[in-house]
Amino acid sequence: MSTVKVDFHGTLGRFELNARFEVPARGVTAIFGPSGCGKTAVMRSIAGLNRLDGRCSVAGDVWQDEKTFLPVHRRPIGYVFQEANLFPHLSVRRNLMYGHPGPTGPTAIGFDEVVSLLGIAKLLERSPRHLSGGERQRVAIGRALLSQPKLLLMDEPLSALDQMTKDEILPYLERLHAALDLPILYISHDIAEVERLADQLVLMRNGSVLASGPLSVLQADLTLPLALSRDAAVSLDATVLKHDAIDGMVTLAVPGGHFVLPAEPLASGTRRRLRVLADDVSLAVETPSRSTIVNVLRAKILEIRSQSDHRVTALLGLGEDGQGARLLSRVTQRSWNELGLRAGLAVYAQVKGVALVRREEPVA
Numbered sequence: 001m002s003t004v005k006v007d008f009h010g011t012l013g014r015f016e017l018n019a020r021f022e023v024p025a026r027g028v029t030a031i032f033g034p035s036g037c038g039k040t041a042v043m044r045s046i047a048g049l050n051r052l053d054g055r056c057s058v059a060g061d062v063w064q065d066e067k068t069f070l071p072v073h074r075r076p077i078g079y080v081f082q083e084a085n086l087f088p089h090l091s092v093r094r095n096l097m098y099g100h101p102g103p104t105g106p107t108a109i110g111f112d113e114v115v116s117l118l119g120i121a122k123l124l125e126r127s128p129r130h131l132s133g134g135e136r137q138r139v140a141i142g143r144a145l146l147s148q149p150k151l152l153l154m155d156e157p158l159s160a161l162d163q164m165t166k167d168e169i170l171p172y173l174e175r176l177h178a179a180l181d182l183p184i185l186y187i188s189h190d191i192a193e194v195e196r197l198a199d200q201l202v203l204m205r206n207g208s209v210l211a212s213g214p215l216s217v218l219q220a221d222l223t224l225p226l227a228l229s230r231d232a233a234v235s236l237d238a239t240v241l242k243h244d245a246i247d248g249m250v251t252l253a254v255p256g257g258h259f260v261l262p263a264e265p266l267a268s269g270t271r272r273r274l275r276v277l278a279d280d281v282s283l284a285v286e287t288p289s290r291s292t293i294v295n296v297l298r299a300k301i302l303e304i305r306s307q308s309d310h311r312v313t314a315l316l317g318l319g320e321d322g323q324g325a326r327l328l329s330r331v332t333q334r335s336w337n338e339l340g341l342r343a344g345l346a347v348y349a350q351v352k353g354v355a356l357v358r359r360e361e362p363v364a
C-alpha cells in the first residue's frame with residue numbers, strides 16, 4: 001500500500017521531537033494534539049523546512065533518509081497556513097496561476113476544476129485585498145492545489161477564521177476530499193473539524209506520536225486520551241438505506257445496527273459519516289419500554305474504564321455478538337453498579353443524539 005512514512009528525531013531549540021508514523025497516502029490524515037506538542041514541527045520537517053535526523057517518504061518517493069535530503073523546492077507539496085499569504089498586488093487569477101507548472105499530465109488538477117471545487121469563479125479578477133478571510137483561504141488552497149502537489153499540507157487552515165466562516169469553508173474541504181485523489185495532512189486541535197474531515201489520525205503529545213491509525217479506531221481506544229476526554233465520541237461511516245419523506249427521517253446502516261435520524265433526503269447506497277458522543281449513549285439491560293429515544297441498539301460491553309469523576313466509560317460492540325461498529329458510552333459509576341454492568345454483558349445502547357457530520361461522499 002502506498003503510504004506517507006515519517007520518522008523524525010532531534011531537537012529544535014530545547015524542544016525534543018520524536019515522531020514516527022505511517023499512514024495511507026490517500027484521504028485526510030489529521031495531526032491532532034494540544035498546543036505546543038510538535039504538530040507544526042512535524043509538518044515543517046515533512047516539507048523540508050526543518051532539518052531533523054530521520055526519514056520521510058511519500059508514496060514510495062524518498063524525500064529524506066540517511067543519504068538524501070530533498071530541498072523544499074524539490075518536494076511536490078502544497079502548503080496552506082493559518083493565514084492565507086496571497087500576493088496583494090496580483091489578482092486572484094494570477095495568484096492561482098503563480099507556481100502553476102504549466103501544461104501537465106492527465107492526472108493533473110486543472111484550473112477550472114479547482115475554481116469550481118472551491119467556488120471562486122466570481123473572484124478571479126478581484127484583488128485579494130477585497131476578499132473576506134474565508135475567500136482568501138479558499139484562494140490559498142486553490143493556489144496550493146494548482147502547484148500539482150503529491151501531498152497537501154494544511155496547518156490549521158481554519159483557526160484564524162470565526163465559526164461562521166469555518167462553517168462556510170468546511171463543505172469546500174469536504175468536496176476536495178471527495179473529488180481529489182490527493183493525500184492531505186491536516187493539523188488541527190479542533191476535534192469537531194477532525195471528526196468531520198479526517199480518515200486517519202496521528203495523535204501527538206509532548207513531541208511524540210501516541211498513536212496513529214483510522215480515526216474510528218483511535219477514538220474507541222480506551223487507553224488513549226480521546227476516549228476519556230470531555231467530548232469523547234466515535235465517528236461511524238454509514239450507508240444510507242432509505243429516506244422517509246413523510247416524517248423526514250433517514251435510516252443509515254453501520255455494521256451491527258441501524259440509526260434513524262432527521263435529515264434532508266439522501267440517496268440510498270451513499271456513504272455518510274455519523275458522530276455519536278459518549279455522553280449521549282446510556283445503557284439498559286432489558287428492552288427499554290416506550291420512550292422518545294429513536295435509536296436503541298443491541299450491543300455488548302467489550303471493555304470498561306473507570307474515570308476519576310465517578311463515571312465509567314464503556315466500549316460497546318454493536319450487535320448481539322458485539323462484532324459490529326464500536327460505540328462509547330459514559331454513565332455514572334452509581335448507575336453502573338446498580339445495573340450490575342460488566343464487560344461481556346449484552347445490553348441495549350440508547351442513543352439520545354446522533355449527528356450527521358460529513359455530507360459529501362468520499363472517493364471509493
Ligand SMILES: Nc1ncnc2c1ncn2[C@@H]1O[C@H](COP(=O)(O)OP(=O)(O)OP(=O)(O)O)[C@@H](O)[C@H]1O
Nearest residue numbers: 012013014015034035036037038039040041042189
Ligand atoms: N525552529 C525552532 N527552534 C526552537 N524551538 C522550536 C522551533 N520550532 C518549534 N519549536 C518549539 O517546538 C515546540 C512545538 O512547536 P509546534 O509549533 O510544532 O507546536 P504545535 O503542536 O504545532 O502547536 P500549536 O498547536 O500551538 O501550533 C514549541 O515549544 C516551539 O516553541
